[in-house]
Amino acid sequence: MDKDGVTTSILSLASTPGIWFDAGAQAAHDMARLCCDFAAEMVRDKRGHYGLFAPLSMLDIDPTLKEIEYALDTLKADGVNLQTNYGDKWLGDPSYRPVFAELNRRKAVVYVHPLVASCCDRLNIGTFPPVIEVPHDTTRTILSLLVSGTFAQMRDIKWLFSHAGGTIPMLAGEIATVLRQTGSRPNFAASITTLRMPRIRPQWRRSPLSYRCHKSLMAAITRIIRSIKLRICDGRCRRKISPQFPVAMLRGCCRASA
Numbered sequence: 001m002d003k004d005g006v007t008t009s010i011l012s013l014a015s016t017p018g019i020w021f022d023a024g025a026q027a028a029h030d031m032a033r034l035c036c037d038f039a040a041e042m043v044r045d046k047r048g049h050y051g052l053f054a055p056l057s058m059l060d061i062d063p064t065l066k067e068i069e070y071a072l073d074t075l076k077a078d079g080v081n082l083q084t085n086y087g088d089k090w091l092g093d094p095s096y097r098p099v100f101a102e103l104n105r106r107k108a109v110v111y112v113h114p115l116v117a118s119c120c121d122r123l124n125i126g127t128f129p130p131v132i133e134v135p136h137d138t139t140r141t142i143l144s145l146l147v148s149g150t151f152a153q154m155r156d157i158k159w160l161f162s163h164a165g166g167t168i169p170m171l172a173g174e175i176a177t178v179l180r181q182t183g184s185r186p187n188f189a190a191s192i193t194t195l196r197m198p199r200i201r202p203q204w205r206r207s208p209l210s211y212r213c214h215k216s217l218m219a220a221i222t223r224i225i226r227s228i229k230l231r232i233c234d235g236r237c238r239r240k241i242s243p244q245f246p247v248a249m250l251r252g253c254c255r256a257s258a
Contacts, residue, residue, distance in 0.1 A: 001049070011039040012053040012081040015115035020086075025060035032057045032067055040075040053081035053111045061098050068102055079109025079158070084141035085117050092144025104154040111160040114138040138166025143175065 001009060013019065013035055020028035036054045043050045054071035056064050071077040080103065084090065091100075091112065103110055114137040116129045123133065138161055145151050151159075161168075168175075 008049060008051060010051040010053055010078065010111075011042060012111060012113065013055040015083040015113045018083055018115065019055050019057060020059060025057065025063065028057035028059050029063045029067065033070070036067075036071055036075060036077070040077070051078040053077065053079045053109070055081045056099070058082065058086045058096065058099065061095065064099050065102055068099070068106070068108075072106060072108065079111055079160075082110060082112050084112055084114040084137045087118060090141045090144040092141070092146070092148035092150050094148070097150070100150055100154045100157065104156045107156045107158070109158045109160060111162075112138070112141065113162045114141070114166060135163055135166035138163060139168050139171060142166070142168050147179070 001007075019031040019035060032055050036052070039050075039052050039054070043052050052071075052075065054067070054075065054077040056067050056071075058064055068080065071080060082091065089095065100110075114134045116133040117137050117140070120133050120137075121129050123129070125132070142161060142165065
């Protein structure tokens with residue numbers, strides 16, 4: 001971090017393997033507590049150097065509510081860390097409503113990271129499954145939160161979605177059209193603007209994950225969220241620019257990981 005000029009990093013748990021290994025809800029709860037305590041110790045040891053998004057188990061609602069209380073009240077975590085799916089359920093599933101109601105009451109930050117859904121790990125068409133399925137699973141969970149009414153009803157949650165929202169920027173128009181045609185779902189394009197999208201803060205140059213700042217993706221994002229601000233690092237300086245930026249200025253972003 002010091003070498004690359006990173007002042008603060010937020011600790012979170014990768015969705016794979018996550019905190020459960022088909023060992024049941026109690027084991028997942030115990031693993032969540034273990035990870036939270038370990039990360040909280042890092043935060044205490046180097047205060048200001050680290051923040052914490054606490055992982056939640058989500059397999060049993062009552063223990064998950066206790067995890068929220070412990071993470072936010074006792075450990076003073078900066079937010080919570082969720083997967084896009086848990087087994088065969090995405091975040092818009094009605095069973096998660098009490099969890100989001102509590103997070104909404106607390107005006108919490110909810111950071112969501114994708115993983116390959118259990119239904120789709122064989123759909124790799126000859127390549128590594130996350131190449132396609134990881135960004136698409138972010139889209140699945142965002143859409144489930146939208147059509148379930150969770151976004152509309154839990155407006156005090158500050159949502160953070162990894163990888164610039166997966167494939168949502170490219171599919172937003174198609175999703176909005178289909179939902180309008182059905183007449184039974186809210187307008188996607190209008191609803192998506194209610195999300196508090198995070199600023200994109202590239203921190204490492206020459207990252208192999210530069211697709212997250214590819215010009216086609218950034219163009220799609222800025223079409224649906226006009227107020228977004230980008231922080232570009234071109235190796236010499238850092239500066240904020242507006243969404244209407246020339247392609248040349250995107251090169252620094254394309255060398256960075258958002």
